[in-house]
Amino acid sequence: MRRVRPGALPRxxxxxxxxxxxxxxxxxxxxxxxxxxxxxxxxxxxxxxxxLWHITLSVSGAExxxxxxxxGLEQLAHDHPFxxxxxxxxxxxxxxxxxxxxxxxxxxxxALRLWGEHxxxxxxxxxxxxxxxxxxxxxxxxxxxxxxxxxxAAPVGVxxx
Numbered sequence: 001m002r003r004v005r006p007g008a009l010p011r012x013x014x015x016x017x018x019x020x021x022x023x024x025x026x027x028x029x030x031x032x033x034x035x036x037x038x039x040x041x042x043x044x045x046x047x048x049x050x051x052l053w054h055i056t057l058s059v060s061g062a063e064x065x066x067x068x069x070x071x072g073l074e075q076l077a078h079d080h081p082f083x084x085x086x087x088x089x090x091x092x093x094x095x096x097x098x099x100x101x102x103x104x105x106x107x108x109x110x111a112l113r114l115w116g117e118h119x120x121x122x123x124x125x126x127x128x129x130x131x132x133x134x135x136x137x138x139x140x141x142x143x144x145x146x147x148x149x150x151x152x153a154a155p156v157g158v159x160x161x
Contacts, residue, residue, distance in 0.1 A: 050100045053107035054133075054140040059115055060092035061127030066160065069093060072124040073158045079122060080114075086158045092127070099134075108134045 066088070073086040073093060083097045095114070101107035115129055135143075143149030 048102050050102055052137045053099045053101055053104065054135050054137065055095075055097050055099050055107065055111045056131070056133040057095045057111055057114060057129060058092065058131030059095075059125075059127040060130050061125055063090045064125040064127075066090050068123070069125060070158055070160075072122050075122040076118055076124065077158060079118065087161050088158065089161045092130075104134050104136070108132060 069088045069090065073088055073095070076095075077083045077086065082099070083095060085096050087094045099107045099110055101110060111132055111134065112129060115124065115127070118124060119126065140149065
């Protein structure tokens, strides 16, 4: 596995459409991305393995026509197929997705740049980030199992509140 640097696109997003998964879905029976090397898996020098992080990014600002907010979020989802779901109103929105990064700091750094870096290309409202939650995969699944996780990510896509 390679080291993820802040600001880099998530691995596998260039030239490939990623498939979103619903809340509580299993990612397969293969080895966890954050497990140490074991039988059948080689260590790659001293490089750290990437992990999956569940991101919830909240933005808000001046009222914007709902059609413009929806169009901007749909364009963002089209340009960046790793987005699971977006919910929006005329003055705020929430974006949820999985990010692959070495650690929480890298995942948070990428998430904090998402809105600003794509504001003009996706024609997003000039809102500010007002909330960010970054949790590891284990915590996400634990919350789902205990019944107090985030609202289900299905249906995948852009939806009004």
